[in-house]
Amino acid sequence: MLLSPGQRILRAVAAWAVVMLFAFPIYYWVTVSIKLDREIFSIPPKVFSFETSAKSYEEVFGISLGFEQGLSVLPGGGDFYMTPRLWDSIVIAVCSTALAIVIATLAAYALSRMRFRGQHHFVFWILSTRMMPPVAVAIPMFFIYRDFGLLDTYHGVILIHALMNMPLAVLLLKSFFDDIPKEIDEAALIDGASRFLVFRKLVLPMAMGGIAATAVLCFIFSWTEFLFVLTLTQTGLKTVPVVSSTFVTSTGTAWGNMAALGTAAILPAFIFILLVQKNLVRGLTLGSVKQ
Amino acid sequence: MASVEYENVGKSFGPVRVMENISFTIADHRFVVLLGPSGCGKTTLLRMTAGLESIAEGEIRIGGERMNQVHPRDRDIAMVFQNYALYPTLKVYDNIAFSLQVRKHSKVEIRKQVEWAAELLNLSPYLDRYPKELSGGQRQRVAMGRALVRHPQVFLFDEPLSNLDAKLRGQMRYEIRRLHDRLQTTTIYVTHDQIEAMTMADDIVVMRDGNIEQIGTPEEIYDRPANCFVADFIGSPSINFLRGEVRGDGGVPAFQSGSVALPLPANNAAAPGQAVICGIRPVDVSVAAEGDVRAEVVLVESTGAESHVLLSVDGQELRAVVQGRYRAKPGEVCALKINPAALHLFDATNEQRIG
Ligand SMILES: Nc1ncnc2c1ncn2[C@@H]1O[C@H](COP(=O)(O)OP(=O)(O)OP(=O)(O)O)[C@@H](O)[C@H]1O
Numbered sequence: 264m265l266l267s268p269g270q271r272i273l274r275a276v277a278a279w280a281v282v283m284l285f286a287f288p289i290y291y292w293v294t295v296s297i298k299l300d301r302e303i304f305s306i307p308p309k310v311f312s313f314e315t316s317a318k319s320y321e322e323v324f325g326i327s328l329g330f331e332q333g334l335s336v337l338p339g340g341g342d343f344y345m346t347p348r349l350w351d352s353i354v355i356a357v358c359s360t361a362l363a364i365v366i367a368t369l370a371a372y373a374l375s376r377m378r379f380r381g382q383h384h385f386v387f388w389i390l391s392t393r394m395m396p397p398v399a400v401a402i403p404m405f406f407i408y409r410d411f412g413l414l415d416t417y418h419g420v421i422l423i424h425a426l427m428n429m430p431l432a433v434l435l436l437k438s439f440f441d442d443i444p445k446e447i448d449e450a451a452l453i454d455g456a457s458r459f460l461v462f463r464k465l466v467l468p469m470a471m472g473g474i475a476a477t478a479v480l481c482f483i484f485s486w487t488e489f490l491f492v493l494t495l496t497q498t499g500l501k502t503v504p505v506v507s508s509t510f511v512t513s514t515g516t517a518w519g520n521m522a523a524l525g526t527a528a529i530l531p532a533f534i535f536i537l538l539v540q541k542n543l544v545r546g547l548t549l550g551s552v553k554q
Numbered sequence: 555m556a557s558v559e560y561e562n563v564g565k566s567f568g569p570v571r572v573m574e575n576i577s578f579t580i581a582d583h584r585f586v587v588l589l590g591p592s593g594c595g596k597t598t599l600l601r602m603t604a605g606l607e608s609i610a611e612g613e614i615r616i617g618g619e620r621m622n623q624v625h626p627r628d629r630d631i632a633m634v635f636q637n638y639a640l641y642p643t644l645k646v647y648d649n650i651a652f653s654l655q656v657r658k659h660s661k662v663e664i665r666k667q668v669e670w671a672a673e674l675l676n677l678s679p680y681l682d683r684y685p686k687e688l689s690g691g692q693r694q695r696v697a698m699g700r701a702l703v704r705h706p707q708v709f710l711f712d713e714p715l716s717n718l719d720a721k722l723r724g725q726m727r728y729e730i731r732r733l734h735d736r737l738q739t740t741t742i743y744v745t746h747d748q749i750e751a752m753t754m755a756d757d758i759v760v761m762r763d764g765n766i767e768q769i770g771t772p773e774e775i776y777d778r779p780a781n782c783f784v785a786d787f788i789g790s791p792s793i794n795f796l797r798g799e800v801r802g803d804g805g806v807p808a809f810q811s812g813s814v815a816l817p818l819p820a821n822n823a824a825a826p827g828q829a830v831i832c833g834i835r836p837v838d839v840s841v842a843a844e845g846d847v848r849a850e851v852v853l854v855e856s857t858g859a860e861s862h863v864l865l866s867v868d869g870q871e872l873r874a875v876v877q878g879r880y881r882a883k884p885g886e887v888c889a890l891k892i893n894p895a896a897l898h899l900f901d902a903t904n905e906q907r908i909g
């Protein structure tokens with residue numbers, strides 16, 4: 264499409280406006296994490312010029328960043344010390360995403376390629392498992408987890424997050440596999456390949472984009488999930504969303520610390536998405552079949 | 555190499571019946587074309603032969619062995635798909651080599667085979683490319699190469715040329731046929747293009763709605779079509795049909811349709827008074843200064859070398875092919891000569907050939 268210079272400027276301005284609109288809350292959240300407590304709620308809000316302080320980060324991560332000489336640093340292990348919690352979050356999000364993706368990819372491929380009686384109902388049934396509100400499942404899950412000794416364990420939380428992600432992942436991946444012509448599988452089968460070889464060598468590389476997209480969704484779900492971590496863990500581990508809520512206390516809310524943790528929590532998710540996004544390209548099946 | 559036999563093969567997709575009682579035999583080394591309009595079951599029959607569709611009714615034998623329960627990889631067939639179904643993440647070399655790699659042939663042997671096929675198909679410069687970097691014709695040849703290196707008992711081709719432009723199609727037609735003459739591998743070739751069928755086939759199997767309408771060599775099918783459908787499907791421009799009846803008066807049997815009267819061979823099998831459809835190929839109609847039939851010109855189309863003239867005879871349409879240029883205005887009246895030896899008579903009720 265050819266645009267006149269005026270139109271081009273207008274388009275750039277509009278694009279920047281939209282980006283700003285979405286980026287501003289994040290920016291403001293970051294500024295809160297480096298503001299002095301008394302300036303967080305000052306009216307009018309201080310958006311660009313304010314006194315900075317690393318205090319919130321120092322407390323949350325139990326380290327001295329040395330920006331503010333003479334400031335007392337809370338000792339590690341204090342109430343505000345959150346480094347292990349960030350680590351918990353990363354382990355759980357990565358492992359549950361990996362587990363969900365491995366199982367869902369295999370299931371989706373089978374559902375996309377194999378025909379069996381009642382297949383349509385089966386797909387619907389998978390989806391229906393996500394129709395019940397999680398709250399309704401949380402309490403029964405607590406008892407099941409207690410009896411199986413899964414309470415307060417990494418694998419317990421990883422399992423429930425993977426389970427929650429599975430239905431959507433299966434459906435999403437199935438649609439990606441459906442887009443890959445089944446003649447490719449058939450040609451390879453005639454050529455002498457086994458089903459698994461077809462899957463591993465031909466179909467999987469073509470589905471990489473879909474798998475990456477699905478992985479991002481699973482990761483973000485696990486990264487932000489609150490309810491199940493709250494009910495199924497006690498002291499052994501806690502993820503960032505749950506510990507964030509502990510900054511809200513009866514004597515006040517530690518806004519600066521909460522913002523510091525939140526800011527730090529954006530990073531791993533951001534890095535994960537950055538890593539998989541190079542796979543988020545369409546058109547991997549280009550050239551296989553005539554259009 | 556092997557023969558392929560079909561015996562009472564039928565097929566349903568759920569409640570939909572798509573094939574009925576297919577029985578025929580393809581002898582060793584033959585190049586057989588399955589010809590029929592879209593949706594008549596050609597692909598389905600080919601897929602059943604390849605083992606991609608179950609054979610619930612009847613039996614398919616390759617080289618005398620029953621194939622119903624045999625896995626596709628053990629049937630020793632190679633198939634070229636209607637869409638080529640190349641492996642997009644593999645280079646051309648690996649696309650062609652895939653079946654040999656899977657079957658654990660030695661590297662040296664694989665290289666030899668791939669280079670042989672690439673040479674044969676003029677693909678040598680492209681072995682390092684990905685399928686998306688090839689033109690349609692090159693992709694088609696990669697699909698062929700993938701089949702060739704297998705040296706299978708039977709080749710199955712599903713409309714491999716349908717997506718190429720007319721010129722390339724003509725060239726590939728010739729090359730595929732030449733390849734067959736060299737390799738002598740039994741080939742089943744599916745198409746809905748009657749020109750491909752006529753030019754390439756040893757035998758043509760004409761299908762309609764999951765039934766076989768006629769089996770024969772191209773000459774047999776063209777010269778003695780078994781029914782109106784086959785007559786209409788083969789030949790371009792397509793055959794003219796005139797409805798009328800057989801007159802026996804005066805000892806000389808004749809076909810009568812309105813003012814058109816055409817003498818029939820004395821030994822024809824039609825009974826006097828029988829309602830018939832008379833098929834006349836456009837090349838057997840010539841426009842002359844004077845002739846048996848008067849007609850009005852409706853339209854003239856020139857293809858360069860010849861002209862196709864659409865005529866109206868007593869309200870029935872008739873096409874004629876005239877060599878060279880034919881200049882006439884719509885509405886002009888002319889006379890026609892029809893070669894009486896080239897008439898095809900079909901029964902008007904069941905459309906089957908008479909005699
Ligand atoms: N998987 C399927 N489920 C239901 N019906 C099918 C299926 N595959 C094919 N059919 C039907 O079977 C009939 C034959 O299909 P087929 O693909 O064999 O036709 P074809 O002769 O190859 O046509 P074309 O020239 O268009 O490729 C069609 O009516 C089609 O609708």
Ligand SMILES: [Mg+2]
Pocket residue numbers: 596597598636712
């Ligand atoms: Mg077809």
